[in-house]
Amino acid sequence: MENDIIFQRLEFRNLTIKNRIFRSNISGRFDNYDGSGNQARINWEEKFARGGVGAIVTSFVPVTIKGRIVPNYATIHCDDRIPFWHKVGEKVHEYGCKLIMQLSHSGRQQDIQGVENDYIRQSSTNQTESFHGFECRAMTADEIKQVVQAFGKGAKRAKDAGLDGVELHGANGYLITQFLSSGINDRTDGYGGSIENRARFLLEIVESVRQEVGNNFHFQVKISAEDFNNAVIPWEKSGNKLEDTIKVCQLIEEAGVDAIHVSVGSLFPHPLNPAGKFPLEGKYATDKACNTYDTMLSSGTLTFRNYLLFRYPALHKIFEWLWYRIPRKVYQQPNPVQGLPIKEAELHPDFRKYVSLEEVQHLLETYQGRNLEYAREIKKNVKIPVICTGGFQQASYIRKAISEGFCDAVSIARPLVANNDLVKLFEQGKDIPECPCTYCNRCLLNTLENPLGCYEPARYGDDYDAMISEVMTVFNPPPFPFIEPSTQKVMSEASEVSEASNE
């Protein structure tokens, strides 16, 4: 293990992590409605820290209430949030794992506004988003300034909470992408036009964060290497290409960013991210997108159209033709890295009843590491470390990707949701978990309405109750009441006194 690159430390300018595996950002709606946190999030993050990842990059943490994607995500928009995040960090640190907060703003890509946000969504543009039909308006110079400051303040709060770093969510179609993307940003002022102008908003945020946290605090940016902005709606502009993103990465490196986290796509979800299937059919309610997408019906002008496409099997072919149009081409390219061939004995016999060895091999070859070529090109053009996200779940594959210089570390979301102890399994010499993630994306669609977790029945031997009880472990210990340990002590002392006086 000493010579295994996966378990070698990774040194950033301001942070060292114990191995090369990050838990990638993954959002679940288990915080309180108003964005205050509770025990469920602590339980959630603890699962991955216990499982051995070197660092956790949190889910989308809004820096303003207007910047939420949905209610029930913990925010960092005010100082009151600091003690909660301190608790999350403390728990994760017990396992020698680092915690990096993802500072975020949804812009127009807001799935459910929440009652506090009775307004037209903020964006770089007045153009309605073309998949869900989210209406928006271009932010004024004053609003841009306020949001830039909010990112800086959010970073300072993360630092004050004792966390190990911050990441800007500059990927996947949220507000920063809405400025960066040539497919979305149609401004004619200093924030639109050339790539330098489109990057201005991001650079101002980088400056604001550095002003607030100083130079000695870890600071990374998640970015989409290519937009594929026309992936679902073919007549949209295609948006940024890799060369635009390389330019942005060089600019932010120069401005003081410590690492780049490489993703893809100018909306979320996107046909290429998270890579895999779009769940429409199956025997359980949790197998079908229409059962959770209904919660977004009033959110956009096109959500009803999408709902019908998801709801009626006769219309699935239309949606699938559109959704898989770009992936069909992209996945025809050979995978740049090959892991070891999977052996039958490595997979659980019950799992193999539903997903064959050949299917697992095919899934890995299709979806694992598909952003690696981008990561390698970005890495060639910057000096700071590069983390790559997308489909990783096989030790032999990850080892090759890092040792062949595609990236310095990988970040993993769904395969860790499926197997929280993936890194421990690698430590034990396993190449792949016995019930791997099938990239079915049921976790993704369920998170709109249901607690985040793995909803692939095949992974539980088609035992629905077993699946749901695993998902529900995030509520153990239960979220309410969240009582500060100091208060708990006072309460238990008081109850002892009262019991003694009753006797």
Ligand SMILES: Cc1cc2nc3c(=O)[nH]c(=O)nc-3n(C[C@H](O)[C@H](O)[C@H](O)COP(=O)(O)O)c2cc1C
């Ligand atoms: C349910 C779900 C929630 C996610 N939430 C976030 C998020 O809040 N912020 C983010 O940058 N990426 C988010 N992602 C994307 C992941 O971090 C990751 O980059 C992507 O899923 C590809 O990695 P994977 O194949 O290991 O899942 C999410 C993905 C899923 C499936």
Ligand code: SF4
């Ligand atoms: S539901 Fe489970 S198997 Fe499917 S993509 Fe999510 S984590 Fe992977």
